[in-house]
Amino acid sequence: MKINLPGGNVKELPEGANAFDLAKSISPKLAQAALAAKVNGTAVDLYRPLSDNDSVEILTFDSPEGVSIFRHSSSHILAQAVQELYPDAKIAIGPAIENGFYYDFDVEKPFTPEDIQAIEARVKKIISEKIPFVRSEPSTEEIQQYFSSKGEIYKLELLNAIKGLPSVYTQGTWKDLCRGPHVPDTGYVKAFKVLSVAGAYWRGDEKNKMLQRIYGISFPKVSMLEEYIHLLEEAQKRDHRKLGRELDLFSFHTEGTGFPFWHPKGMLVYNTIADFSRKAHLAAGYMEVKTPIILNEELWHKSGHWDKYKENMYFTTIDEQTHAVKPMNCPGHLLIYKNTAHSYREFPMRFFEFGLVHRHEKSSTLHGLFRVRQFTQDDAHIFCTPEQIEPQITEVMNFIMNMYKVFGFEDYKIELSTRPEKYIGSLEMWDKAEKALQSVLEQQKIDYQLNPGDGAFYGPKIDFHIKDVLKRSWQCGTIQLDFSMPERFDLEYTDIDGQKKRPVMIHRAMFGSMERFIGILIEHFGGALPVWLSPVQVKILPISDRFIEFASRVELQLKEAGIRVETDIRAEKIGYKIREAEVNKVPCMVIIGEKELESGSLSIRQHGKGDIGLLSLDNLISRLSDETRKNPVFNNN
């Protein structure tokens, strides 16, 4: 029979051959690496017989699909180990995830670290036995009978939901309901590690029973696991919470859970980004505004927040009237809009604000700067005519993507979120708004993921998710199209025909939260921020106090050139001063001693690189300014 290969080649194989035979016929190396196969677009087991004219791709650990199959098989091994050790444990669900896999168990008592050790040992044993994964397709009744005899209520529930033919995979005597495919046998998993244990609700619903979830990771080579563990350790070093403390950028206190305190150095970073953003916005035609953080109850009823967002809001009483601390800036901007009459000639009209908002997040979700209860949005609202919607959204998308580039973020994904359960406005409005966003994404040929039901309560949105080093995806930018607020606040403008009409409103944020964005930057750069963002750009290190005077003259000149500089005048050895500046991740160190005093040039040391030789003061200044000018907005000045 003929088998079509991905490159367009055709391979002749005997009748009844499977993908493993195919791999062998191509190369022994491929046969060794083969985990499963993709036949006519569907992933199947390696030993499943092929048919004439099938298109076959051998899946290895090099492809995401191969990894996912490998991890999924690993989760089965984990589940087998758990049930062998704890026969009363009921198995729920065990998929591969982005970084590894998990399996959920219903057990009497949560797993202890000792349990985990025992489980890992048992997994090793199962792996060493090289038990084949065998696929079978019994009747639904047979499967039902098997799992009910074992009391596997979760499997039965899953079985009921299956449309089409269910399948079962068996390793030795252990069986699991599973679509597959799997690697040929348990021996393929050469390295296995449990990463963590956590509670998780059955089907993610907190009304359901809490199960115990074991997260794990696995690889076909031990060295890959070691590499992964090393990577995890590296990632931990980049944790912005740790770096924030070490670099003295910000802190958190029990006196205000979830409210960040910005220290002087953190404030320098914050303000540098804010200044940059402000300039960029003004250049792009935005007008900066500032609105109060406390506004009365009535306003929030009008905006719909009272009905749809109350759980996340803080309240206070002023003169016996209930007020709310703003969780969003839009109502304030609406009041400014309404303060005067507007013409179509003013459109698109863009209000921009560094808006300080408070949101009551559940305490367990707080996470450093990534998730806080008080944060500053780089928020804007664009008022425009319905015709301007698509060009405006296109413009905003480009603006956001250009801004991300300045910070070196090219890895992000875009999501389109549609009408949630809690919403305001009519279905026609939603329909129109969702179509508008979709059409922009499609016209711009942008890859996006659809997130049904995840929109804001007043409109659908396009979100930008930046990926950090820990491979976590963080929502930053957002563009939300809103027909409801203009309606609720009875916004008007006078059109060309002299008629009063209703404007459209676009909510958008770029960094989303300044706080979170700084957290992402810290992790992205491992704390070693680029020169233009570093709180201290240059540290001057005199060799001894004989050179302090010269050092202060250099310091003064650098300061005059607008460079953030500090001098370490302590009576310490130069090695000690260098070490401290390196630990503090200061990008540039200037060493001043006898040589420099005589020659008038400066010894420069770059963070992470070491001594880079001599430079004149003028040269240093122009180099540092060049670094800063890499950022395009500063280029215009």
Next chain:
RNA sequence: GCCGAUGUAGCUCAGUCGAUAGAGCAUUCGAUUCGUAAUCGAAAGGUCAGGGGUUUGAUUCCCCUCAUCGGCUCCA
């Protein structure tokens, strides 16, 4: 909110099978004036997260609360 873990000096961590605690770094002071990642010495620093209980006696055992961490859920 739920499940689990953790909470000892500013930081990282020892320790106490129940008799109120120790190191390194950081800090302060003194000495050292030194050439590319840690000079030496001394001092100071803790109601052992907070509250309650058991006990002659609790930082240690038990309970509650708070916070932190890892998840479920939510979200910028």
